[in-house]
Amino acid sequence: MITKQLKKYKPLSFVDVKINDSFWAKRIEVNREQTIPFQYEQCKATGRIDAFKLDWKPGMEPVPHIFWESDVAKWIEAASYSLATHPDAELDALLNEVIDLIAGAQQPDGYLNVYFTIVEPEKRWTDLRDAHELYCAGHLIEAGIAHFKATGKRTLFDVICKFADYIDTVFGLEEGKKRGYCGHQEIELALVKLYRVTGNENYLRLSQYFIDERGKQPHYFDLEKKIQPGFFDPFMNSHQDKNAYNQSHKPVREQDKVVGHAVRALYMYSAMADLAGELGDESLLQACERLWDNLHNKNMYITGGIGSTRANEGFTFDYDLPNETAYGETCAAVAVVFWNHRLLQLDCDGKYADALERALYNGVISGISLDGKKFFYENPLASLGNVHRRDWFGCACCPPNVARLLASLGEYVYSQNDHEIATHLYVEGSGKFNIQSQEVVLHQKTNYPWDGEITFNFEVGTPEKIGLKLRIPDWCQDALLEVNGENVEIADKLDKGYVTIEKEWTNDDTVKLILAMPAQRFYSNPKVRQNINHIAIQKGPVVYCLESTDNIEPLQKISICRDSGFVEEYIPELLDGVVKITGKGMVMDDNDWDNKLYKPVKPDASPFTFTAVPYYSWDNREPGEMRVWIPEMG
């Protein structure tokens, strides 16, 4: 029996959150109308769906790939979330069709994996490190939960419960079970979700086993590789411990530096936060906090992107944040949202919401084009003009990851406990809470992120005392709060980035929060050698960049003057509507340089008005160069 928990809040479900704003509503609509159907077509066209028919025979192309399930599963998750807020008979039928195929692929013992059923059936569970078997299982579990919660149907849910029950018979500490765990973490967090839906503690314990066992000696992956020396191992030559790639270099509670593959890492940290919350495990929370500090204070791009190199799709060393070669995988930024959202429920600390918001408005949505049909896998902070979104990828983890996040975006706006509502994100719309024994609707009116004024109103039955927690973002240097026209001193009430107004709320109450949101110049910690003497422009949570289409090429010739102000202008027809920023810069002159690489003479420079646009919106127009960090001059 679980008796202790660390969870203090729970998120308000996205089905109870309405988003009617000018920023996200459009993206969610594009996600629903373009991205989700488009991704189905891609899955279909590439053989990912039909693979579940199990009719592949040796010699046929394409060979089902070991992580195809995860792509289809994330699409099901996205489609189910969409269905939950926007009924759509056609999509419902399509989901049934795909789910029937998946259910038909389940083996009598509950096992469900195309590759290891028809391509190499004799190798089931023999390559946990690299073959993504439990990873795919985890995504199928998340898909089954999403579909069940959206539709009430148990068609996929029963399948994944049976699969999870089977996995529980295979892995664990008990005699005769494998002492392994997956080389790509994911099932750990999926099992916690399954526990929350079913109440079946076996799932929680299995997740706990996977986390606790990881990195112990004798090392499972070493043993596994001893049996199979022929397996391809791209990381044997890496400077890092090869087990650091999948964060099994030591037990998770001993880890204090982010290492290896970024998505693997953050999925694991998310599961650790989940388990800490559900099991009251302070040691897991402490490990999360150490890793959080290391990630957010030493290894994160200003866009919320993470992963400094393509070599391991992950981390290098503290303060190493190259811009052109930044990896910043879209999935990893999505995982930054996941992990911070989980930590936010354990401690309503604004630092988690700040990080979540940073990733969301920048490194996550840069991963998808404005038309919803082109995707970045990597999100560098500078481009020489050769980086562009693509329709799809052989390894297509990122596109459906953004799709499932956008389709459930409401989930990230509010949390609650029995007497408080916490507002993490500012988005016009409403949230419907069950609190203090009644239904309470909280309305937000705002033009965030272009403007920092937000007005709140309640719809309550009987006046009720509820604490309304409002987040004061870390980027905001000047915030004003009024309740029914009366100023509330924020500084007095600020606790971990939130101000709490406790009051018996009525339908006549109005709360107004004004977050000063001028475009600001941000500097990097001098330990980040790549950004010395450079600035980035950020307005509210939105990080800006220069694109050559608005400026000149090469962009490197532009500096921003130290004394320049920033002119902000909302342009409805630009990039689906953005605030454009212009300012005073200088442009270096290379006319005299054509036949020299080096001269003892400083290059001339002349005044130049630069134009910056939001980073997330780059590469939606003419292809060209892009830079986030710009030299500051004077």
Add this chain to the structure above:
Amino acid sequence: MITKQLKKYKPLSFVDVKINDSFWAKRIEVNREQTIPFQYEQCKATGRIDAFKLDWKPGMEPVPHIFWESDVAKWIEAASYSLATHPDAELDALLNEVIDLIAGAQQPDGYLNVYFTIVEPEKRWTDLRDAHELYCAGHLIEAGIAHFKATGKRTLFDVICKFADYIDTVFGLEEGKKRGYCGHQEIELALVKLYRVTGNENYLRLSQYFIDERGKQPHYFDLEKKIQPGFFDPFMNSHQDKNAYNQSHKPVREQDKVVGHAVRALYMYSAMADLAGELGDESLLQACERLWDNLHNKNMYITGGIGSTRANEGFTFDYDLPNETAYGETCAAVAVVFWNHRLLQLDCDGKYADALERALYNGVISGISLDGKKFFYENPLASLGNVHRRDWFGCACCPPNVARLLASLGEYVYSQNDHEIATHLYVEGSGKFNIQSQEVVLHQKTNYPWDGEITFNFEVGTPEKIGLKLRIPDWCQDALLEVNGENVEIADKLDKGYVTIEKEWTNDDTVKLILAMPAQRFYSNPKVRQNINHIAIQKGPVVYCLESTDNIEPLQKISICRDSGFVEEYIPELLDGVVKITGKGMVMDDNDWDNKLYKPVKPDASPFTFTAVPYYSWDNREPGEMRVWIPEMG
């Protein structure tokens, strides 16, 4: 019969050049006393020498490697050059011993290659692209020539002539011959050398064939690979045409951009210059000139290093000159010296000598430690402290390449024709010329490169009219010239970087050249994005760097003030005697930054006196960081 030549000058042989200065003499002595014996020991210890015994059997370790001959051959070249200026009975005997082994490995038909004689004899000439067979042959030929010229012995010389004659029967346009050429250029320039020594035009024609055939369609390497599909091909996935790696992507006369592996490229360009000179082939010279412009004006580090990436040990794209990840292979800088030296004989243009000098004083000698026993393969322009010279390498091309260059350094100081002496480098010592039917000795007295004053005197039999060409380096902004105390107006006489004094010289004449040589701040062309707003310090030809041992760590926090002067001080006990440079800088303060990566506040900075030392001398003291390009502030 060869009737037309483009050669205008020939180098004065290093045996006729005495070097008695405070800079090079020490390095040549270390090369002779430390490096050459040490490299023999390395060759011996690693099995490279004994491999010529041909007693390797399958299963034995180490397996002779396909380019071992080239390492031994370059060592023979270095040892022979050394012997030519410093008789040494022990070294002479050691050379005889090694040469006996090599001669014993020659096959009856003249073939000479350990790997393809005993490891895979059936594969002789089947993998020209990757197996380095002709490359090794080329180095053996250079070794044989060097030994013959140094000692007059034909022991190795006859062997390599026989080998070259055999190669001539295998390759060529004639029916029944292979239409191939080597994937690593080298034999082309070796054959020209052999022609010059023997007068045998077959060698020149064979070199010409290799150069002319290269890159023609149908492509020899494509055909070769069709026959052997299993060969490892690391460049198939590269963004460049895979044949660009070895500069066979098109016929050499159509090439105008430096591509691929840098050493391969520059060895080829050197052969092209040789052939242009010997054959009067203007089209080859024009190709050289185009490629020279592209290399020197768009793809060369300020150190004379070349090769921007380790991926292909070579070129990326114009103006891409990353510092930390610069490849700058020592061999490639040596090849910059080779190529420019050859072009200098075709046209006494200072731009060639400037480039030669730039490479020599920086990117070449950075490749060897002051004690002569540790070597850089890669020469980056910035280091985080993890880059250090090593004793030896599995692929040990660089150490003996520097050794042979240092042992023959005198070769690069002067050229002559029948009435002119050209002085390319300023080095205290003398050159002994046969000119205008008599022996003329030219003396230089100078403390170059620490001081720019050079005094010249002649030793002549009868007064003789000789043109003395003196180079005015491109880095020099203010030069004074006096002949017998009378000022000569340089500007009037300057032609392609040289001023010529024509005079009947007597032993009483004194020429004094004063090259102003203050430490200067150099800027990069703004097209080099990596160096925007940075400066490098250069004094005369010597490029400086900051090392953390003289400054702070991390070095990135240091800027140099725009208005700072430079204080120069010669410190005899520092790094074998160098001019140290100090100046006014600022150091950023990261004390307030410990828990933030990004803040809307510019980091504080405080005054700091920086210390710079010559780039070539870095990593000879405490290990630490290093940077050539430093931000300029204010």
